[in-house]
Amino acid sequence: MASPKQKAHWEATRSLMIIVMAIWFFFAIFVFCIGEQINHIKFLGYPLAYYMTAQGSLIAFVVLIFWSNSRQEKIDREFGFSDADREDD
Amino acid sequence: MAKSKFVQDLPRIYTIYTGGFVAFIALMAFAETQGMSAKNIGLCFVGFTILIYAVIGWLARTAEVDAYYVAGRQVPTVFNGMATAADWMSGASFVAMAGGIYFNGYTYMAFVVGWTGGYVLVASLLAPYLRKFGCYTVPDFIGTRYGGNFARFCAVLILLLASFTYVTAQINATGTIASRALGIPFDVGVWVGLVSILLCAMLGGMKSVTWSQVAQYIVLIIAYLIPIFWMSWKLGHVFPHFSLGGEVERIVALEAQYGLVKNSAEALKEAKVPAGLSSMSIPHSGVPAGAMAAWKYVSLAICMMVGTASLPHILMRYFTTPSVTSARRSVAWSLFFIFLLYFSAPMLATLSKIQLLDPNLPTAIIGKKIVDVQAIEWVKNWTAVGQVYIADLNKDGILQLNEWFMRDDVVVLATPEVAGLPYVISGLVAAGGLAAAMSTADGLLLAIANAFSHDIYFKMIDPRASVLKRLTVARVLLIVIGCASAYVAAMRLTGILGAVAWAFDFAMSGLFFPLVLGVWWKRATRSGAIAGMLGGLISGTWYLYYVGPTFLNQTPWLGIDNLRFGIIGASVSLIAMVVVSLLTKPESEAIQQMVDDARIPSGKTVMTQR
Numbered sequence: 264m265a266s267p268k269q270k271a272h273w274e275a276t277r278s279l280m281i282i283v284m285a286i287w288f289f290f291a292i293f294v295f296c297i298g299e300q301i302n303h304i305k306f307l308g309y310p311l312a313y314y315m316t317a318q319g320s321l322i323a324f325v326v327l328i329f330w331s332n333s334r335q336e337k338i339d340r341e342f343g344f345s346d347a348d349r350e351d352d
Numbered sequence: 353m354a355k356s357k358f359v360q361d362l363p364r365i366y367t368i369y370t371g372g373f374v375a376f377i378a379l380m381a382f383a384e385t386q387g388m389s390a391k392n393i394g395l396c397f398v399g400f401t402i403l404i405y406a407v408i409g410w411l412a413r414t415a416e417v418d419a420y421y422v423a424g425r426q427v428p429t430v431f432n433g434m435a436t437a438a439d440w441m442s443g444a445s446f447v448a449m450a451g452g453i454y455f456n457g458y459t460y461m462a463f464v465v466g467w468t469g470g471y472v473l474v475a476s477l478l479a480p481y482l483r484k485f486g487c488y489t490v491p492d493f494i495g496t497r498y499g500g501n502f503a504r505f506c507a508v509l510i511l512l513l514a515s516f517t518y519v520t521a522q523i524n525a526t527g528t529i530a531s532r533a534l535g536i537p538f539d540v541g542v543w544v545g546l547v548s549i550l551l552c553a554m555l556g557g558m559k560s561v562t563w564s565q566v567a568q569y570i571v572l573i574i575a576y577l578i579p580i581f582w583m584s585w586k587l588g589h590v591f592p593h594f595s596l597g598g599e600v601e602r603i604v605a606l607e608a609q610y611g612l613v614k615n616s617a618e619a620l621k622e623a624k625v626p627a628g629l630s631s632m633s634i635p636h637s638g639v640p641a642g643a644m645a646a647w648k649y650v651s652l653a654i655c656m657m658v659g660t661a662s663l664p665h666i667l668m669r670y671f672t673t674p675s676v677t678s679a680r681r682s683v684a685w686s687l688f689f690i691f692l693l694y695f696s697a698p699m700l701a702t703l704s705k706i707q708l709l710d711p712n713l714p715t716a717i718i719g720k721k722i723v724d725v726q727a728i729e730w731v732k733n734w735t736a737v738g739q740v741y742i743a744d745l746n747k748d749g750i751l752q753l754n755e756w757f758m759r760d761d762v763v764v765l766a767t768p769e770v771a772g773l774p775y776v777i778s779g780l781v782a783a784g785g786l787a788a789a790m791s792t793a794d795g796l797l798l799a800i801a802n803a804f805s806h807d808i809y810f811k812m813i814d815p816r817a818s819v820l821k822r823l824t825v826a827r828v829l830l831i832v833i834g835c836a837s838a839y840v841a842a843m844r845l846t847g848i849l850g851a852v853a854w855a856f857d858f859a860m861s862g863l864f865f866p867l868v869l870g871v872w873w874k875r876a877t878r879s880g881a882i883a884g885m886l887g888g889l890i891s892g893t894w895y896l897y898y899v900g901p902t903f904l905n906q907t908p909w910l911g912i913d914n915l916r917f918g919i920i921g922a923s924v925s926l927i928a929m930v931v932v933s934l935l936t937k938p939e940s941e942a943i944q945q946m947v948d949d950a951r952i953p954s955g956k957t958v959m960t961q962r
Contacts, residue, residue, distance in 0.1 A: 265948040273951050277872075283476045291469040291657060295649050298458070298639040308597015313637040316461040317698035318593065321468045325691050328475045328684040335480075336677060344952040347677040 272342040279338065283331045290315075290323040359426055366431075369404075370570050376400060377574075381776045390775045391535065397779040398533040398786055401571055405564040405790065406551040412563050413555035417819055418961065420557035420826060421488040421802060423672040427562055432678075433685025435562045436669045438569035440467075440690055442518075443525030443789030444852050446572060449694075451760030454701040457634045462649045464694050466656025468687060473661035475683035479670040481871040483679035484950045486957025487671065489799070490664035490863070491807040494885075496959050497870040497946065498878040499939075501812050506885040508803045510862035511664045513889070515796045516837065518665075518855035522793035523549070523841040529786045533779075539842050545790070546838040553794045554827050557802075558672060561794045568787035569689065575784025576693050576700075583703045583771045587713075592699045599706050603636045606709045610718060613754040615745070623743035629757040636705065648911055655918040659856025662863040665792075665799035676953035704767045708756075715770060722751050730769035734762060797837070801830040853915045854896070861892030861921020865929050873933075874947050880933025887928035892921020 265273070294301075298312035306314045339345040380393055418424050427435065445467070452460045487493045491511060495504030523545055530548075531541030552564040584592035587599070614633040615625075639645075660666065669686075670679040707715040717725045722744055725731055734740040741757040758766075764785075768777040805826035810817055817825070862885045869876040869884075896917045897903045912919050938944075949958050 265951075269948060269952060276951070280476050283472065287469065287472045287476075291465060291472075291653060292650050295462070295465070295653065296646050298646060298649065299641055302637075302639045305597070307594060309600055310637050310639075312639045313458060313461075313600065316458060316465055318695045320465050321691050321695050324468050324472055325684070325688050327472055328687055331476060332680050332684055335680065339677070339953050342952075344954045345677065346675045346953040346955075 268342055269344075272338065272344055275338045275342070276335065279331060279334055283327065286327055287324070290320040290327075294320060356426065359428060362428065362431060366566060366570065369567060370574075373571060373574065377776065377780060380779060381774060384774055384776050390778070393775055393779040394533040394782055395535075397783040398530065401783045401787060402548045402790075405567060405787075406548065408564045408567055409552040409555055409560040412560040414557065414559050415819070415823065417822060419559045420823055421671075421806065421961075422668075423557075423559040423562045425672055426674055427672040429673060429678045429682040430685050431566055432562070432669060432673055432682040433689050434569040435565035436666065436682070436686035437689035437693075438565040438572065438787070438791035439669055439795035440666060440686070440792070441572065441693055441788050442522055442792040442852065443529075443785060444521065445693065445697075446576065446788035447525065447761050447764050447785045450697045450700040450704070451758075451763035453698050454705060454763045455630045455632065455634065455760060457636055458639050459634075459645070459649055459652075461698065462652040463656060464697065466653040467660065468691060468694055469653065470657035470660025471683055471687040471690070473657060474666070474670075475680055475687075477868050477872065478661060478667060479683050480676045480680045480953065481950045482667060482867075483670050483673060484676045484953065484958060486959050486961065488668075488806050488961060489803050490667050490867070491803050492811075492959075493870065494866060494881065495807065495811060497943070498866075498876075498881045499943065500878055503878055503882050503885070504807050504811065506882055506889075507863065507866070508807050510858065510885060510889055511803050512800060514663060514855045514859040514862075515665060515800045517858065518663075518852060519793055519796040519800070519837045520841045521852055522789045522796065523837050525789035526786060526793060527838075527841060529782055529789065533782050533786075542838050542842045545793075546834050549790055549793045549797065550831060550834050552790070553798055554830055557823075557826065558668075558798060561798055562672060565791045565794065568791040571787040572784040572791075573689070573692060575780045575787070577696060579768050579771070579773060579777055579781065580696055580700050580703065582773055582777070583707070583767070584699070586771065587703070587706070592703065593695060596699055596702050599702055600637050603702065603705055603709060604638075607632075607635060607753075610709070610753040613752075615754050619745055620743075623745055625741055625743055625757050626738055629739075629741050629759050631754045631757050632705075633754065636702070644911055651912065651916050651919055655853070655860060655916050656856055658860040658864050658922060659918060662859035662867065663856065664803070664859070664863070665795040667867075668799060668802075669795070700767065701763065704763050704770065707767075707770055709753075715772065718751055718753055718756065720751055722749055722755075725751050730766060733769070734758075734766055739766075793837075797830060797834050800833050801826060804829045804833070854917075857892060857896070857916070857918030857921065858889070860918040861888040861925060862886075864922055865926045869929060869933075871947065871950060874944055875933055875938055876929065877933045877936045877939050879936045880929045880931075883932035884925045884929030888921040888925025891924040892917050895920040 294315050302310045302312040304311040336347055380396060384393060414420055482493055485493050487496060491504050491507035494507035523542060526545030527538055527542030530545045531538045553561050580592060589595040612633050612635065615631060670682060673679040673682050707713060709718050710716055711719055722742060726742065731740060739759045739762045743755050745755050765781060768781060809825050810822055866881040866884045896914055898906050899908045900914045946958050
């Protein structure tokens with residue numbers, strides 16, 4: 264069975280996953296549920312809903328993955344389960 | 353294991369390659385000024401790039417199982433990101449997406465969000481854990497986590513359905529571009545395309561495909577971005593992505609001035625407008641009103657995102673990295689490289705549209721005399737091949753917005769000519785489209801053939817087969833499946849089979865929950881997974897048959913049409929899997945241990961391949 268340390272590591276991993284999914288939901292789904300209501304707002308000169316679907320959400324996804332990776336690597340190191348040193352293999 | 357010399361040399365090799373390709377473009381540009389014909393320039397671009405990919409495929413030939421299936425697990429993160437991006441971006445992304453945005457506006461851009469947002473799911477839910485498992489194929493994971501040949505077989509079945517739908521469309525695109533550039537009939541073009549694809553994949557499997565996909569990514573991204581930046585500079589915008597707000601606003605004003613009119617079917621028939629050509633009738637940046645419109649957008653985005661996270665030819669790319677951490681990092685780089693093209697497509701659509709609409713620009717055609725427009729060189733060329741059509745519906749001799757018809761693909765393919773760029777750019781775009789279609793076809797064919805050779809032949813039929821025998825079977829299967837898809841592609845059934853969106857819906861219906869719950873829910877059992885796979889697949893396929901316009905053509909339920917049938921399939925899959933798992937006994941201690949092992953990055957892979 265999983266050791267207590269493994270369990271704690273998985274708890275932390277799962278919490279991070281839930282946060283990531285919530286942010287993902289906001290930029291991938293929620294923003295476009297209210298697209299009609301926010302399109303009159305201007306951002307960089309673009310209508311906001313148009314901007315989000317053309318660029319904004321895409322940028323958010325890229326940043327989100329890089330950020331969550333660094334968080335996950337921190338969790339892995341904290342519990343001693345990291346394999347990041349094998350990056351140089 | 354120390355970093356091999358090859359891996360250390362990679363940045364240098366691909367820098368030289370990129371420099372060489374840019375030099376080749378310059379050479380062609382020079383040849384054009386010396387009077388080289390457009391046809392020969394196109395021929396050189398297509399021939400030269402295919403030759404390069406074939407040479408890479410040959411150099412990466414291998415006789416090792418690990419190299420053939422997972423490129424020896426030594427592909428560095430950034431390079432795997434580029435290979436995945438090429439694997440991902442199909443002929444449709446390259447050739448058709450900007451055109452789709454051009455004609456269908458905001459609603460179509462659900463594809464842009466869908467085809468990028470899915471990578472968040474891949475990175476968080478799947479890629480690192482599947483990498484830790486150490487499988488060769490996606491059905492390999494299902495077969496090991498849930499145990500039993502039947503679960504493995506179900507996964508192969510879904511993989512086949514999703515990937516085959518997708519690959520015929522890619523071979524079709526390869527054939528179209530090859531036939532146009534080489535001046536050969538479409539049927540012959542398809543087979544030429546197939547031979548080029550097999551040259552990349554056959555000798556070295558995943559290893560060959562990886563290194564030619566990196567080369568293909570470099571060609572396709574250069575080919576996509578150069579025309580956009582060039583056109584944007586002509587209009588005085590240094591970096592188009594951040595400064596086209598004014599142009600978008602201008603398009604809204606021009607749309608209001610010219611009037612967006614949707615032509616009636618009778619008018620189109622009377623004017624003899626060829627099928628597949630459209631006129632601009634949907635606002636460029638407006639959001640359609642109502643909750644149903646929002647749901648249509650969101651449901652399409654959900655299908656594409658969840659489908660992304662279930663497509664085997666993408667997931668298997670993350671089996672090639674050296675470690676779990678590098679698999680995760682590699683997903684981030686993949687999305688970054690994909691993002692470079694996807695956030696440019698709406699800008700291309702904007703630039704291309706303003707060129708035709710804005711009366712202050714020399715390229716404008718709307719509002720001009722029809723006889724003058726018909727005399728323009730590019731209008732003549734594209735009208736001759738039936739891609740562009742002018743119908744003077746109100747018979748006033750002036751071209752109105754609703755009297756100008758184009759095929760979607762023309763937006764990408766003809767834009768260099770529309771903007772008055774030299775022909776060398778059109779040749780470059782053809783090479784880019786070919787690279788996009790070939791790289792995706794490579795990955796898909798390999799995914800199908802590997803599932804057959806590894807999961808069906810080696811794991812089920814002959815587990816004692818020697819390495820030589822396994823690799824021979826793998827290569828024969830690759831050729832057979834390649835020929836089968838080229839045969840289907842040559843029949844031009846793409847209207848029925850080529851709906852790329854269907855591949856996503858099939859994959860999400862059958863595979864998403866069995867894969868995700870296999871990692872995230874220990875209580876998931878074999879019977880549950882089988883119920884999930886078959887339940888999702890059958891209900892999804894049935895629903896497709898029920899609403900599909902070429903099938904029963906019934907009224908969609910809640911606006912879930914044939915592009916979105918994955919919503920039905922995946923919901924049924926989730927319910928079936930949870931219910932059946934809870935009704936059956938939990939899996940053994942050994943399986944539980946396996947899942948625990950997969951959840952931590954350190955340590956050996958869960959399964960050992962021979």
